[in-house]
Amino acid sequence: MATTAKKAAPRARRKSHQADEAQLAKLAKRSPYALRLTRHKDLPPPVLIIKERIAPEDRDDIEGLTNPRAKHVERGTLHGDSVRACLPVLKRILEEVKDEQGIPLGLESYMSTQGLKRSDLNFPLDEAAGARLALFFRLQTKVKDVDRIELIGRRVAMFSREEAVYWLSNVTTADPALRSWATSGLRMLLCGEAGDKRVPRILEKVRARG
Template identity: 45%
Template sequence: MSKPVSLQAHYDQRLKNRWRKAPFVLRFTEWKDITGTVVVIKERVSSETRAEERNLQQLGNLQDRGHLYGESLKCLIPLLKRMVEGVCDEAGVPMELQRFFNKEGLKLRDNLPLDEEAGAKLALLFRLQERLHNPDRIELLARRIMRFSREEAAYWLARTTSYGADANRWAISGLRIMLTGTSNKDDGIQRMLDKLR
């Protein structure tokens, strides 16, 4: 029986440069004013210039779509693993990104490639959880987003990123209410969690 490959070796052998062309990138990093790992999601947005004419390697610029850290990150680790476990390479081989969501993986400072489905779902989750502080509402948000199809996640992400600052803010607020209710004291949160778990 072969010994499992270390996370850093797995990254170096299978993932290292894949993020450069991936539609979404998950970055494990540190910020000076935050203790611990910060997980940042970025979306590759096509540039207005004609990249194919200039024969560029990259397919656009990376735009921040949200971040996660602290208690929110800690309570979402099991669900984040499930959201990324289906990400495969071009040959359909799983990339095993869920291996990075543990104590060892969160210490690495790497960029992980994401496909459109996992990327859109994570970007939407990271955007919507920012003002939530109740762990049950954050979990409910993640579980409901996990049930979205790729198309639904992409649509709702576009509604929160593409229509100007005011419309984006309203879309985030409305979608957050639609998925998690308006109050931490709502009994419906626990009832919905019980159904989804």
């Protein structure tokens, strides 16, 4: 009898783990933002994609639609070595995400070497975490230096919800000139220019803050 119980236990754990992920996927469909862990043929793994949920009443493309629904708009990606270099940043932001009862969802547990081997997972994010990650992913685009990418992430993680939402609205505005100015200006403020020899020193100072 004892042997049978031991064999059955792992199956029960697997079912519970799958149910947790199904619940996360369900929550992600209606949360303000969703973070997707996936694979992409043109990008080195792991690949993280963040999307913002636009409510029907906030959409600007519903003319002629009789029953408009919410849609998800991609706000940025992070992939490959950049993900691995920024695991502390990702964990810090994700560990603050809670469900409607205020219980932590434990999303940071997926930000590990083993967790990132998974794919096709969707994580629900609140406005604060979603805006920070969307802003971070947006700003690090085209940055080659991993130290600068980490510095952007760590400093954005310190933003309040209001700061993150404000800056995200600026770097995603419809006007291409204003969007470009906001992106390049904030990027310069957070991590300097490419080749700046002071980046490692500043990064160490920011890391020391935790």
